[in-house]
Amino acid sequence: MTVYNRYRTLLHQLALVRARAPGGDSPEADALLDSMDEVWDALSEGERAALERERARLAVSASDARAVPA
Template identity: 75%
Template sequence: MTVFDRYRTLLHKLALVRARAPGGESPEVDALLDTMDEVWDAMSAGERAAMERERERLPHALAPNAHALPA
């Protein structure tokens, strides 16, 4: 699995976790966000740009909060 694919998987998992427990943070969300930060740091600039475009296409209901994702 590439770093890009790993981040994509984590992004979708985060959306699912947040859908199960809307309205608040949880230890599971915190752990996912920490892992996502590490994976984001390992991505190339091109992979980050591609992921930003992909996140923009996510339905609003599935997209995690913007402040929770690395910029």
Template identity: 85%
Template sequence: MTVYDRYRTLLHKLALVRARAPGGESPEADALLDAMDEVWDAMSEGERAAMERERARLAEASDAREVHA
């Protein structure tokens, strides 16, 4: 698994954890964020740029779901 794929996996896990406990912090979310920081540091500039685009796309999709709910 590439570092980019690892970060994507962690990002999706974080979304699931936050969906289970909206608005609240949790030890699980904190651990995921710490792991994401480590993986982010290992990513290349190109991988980081691609991930920023993906995170923006995921945020837009999340906002759209909230509007329709």
């Protein structure tokens, strides 16, 4: 699995976790976010830009996906 696909998988998992437990943090979401942080560092700028669009499509806010630098 490529780094890009790994991040996409984590992003989709986060969206599912957030849908199950809206408005609250969970240990599962925290673990996903930690993994996303690690994978984000290995992505190219082009991959990051593409994932920004994917994240917007999934309606995962920047505060939920803290792997995306401010």
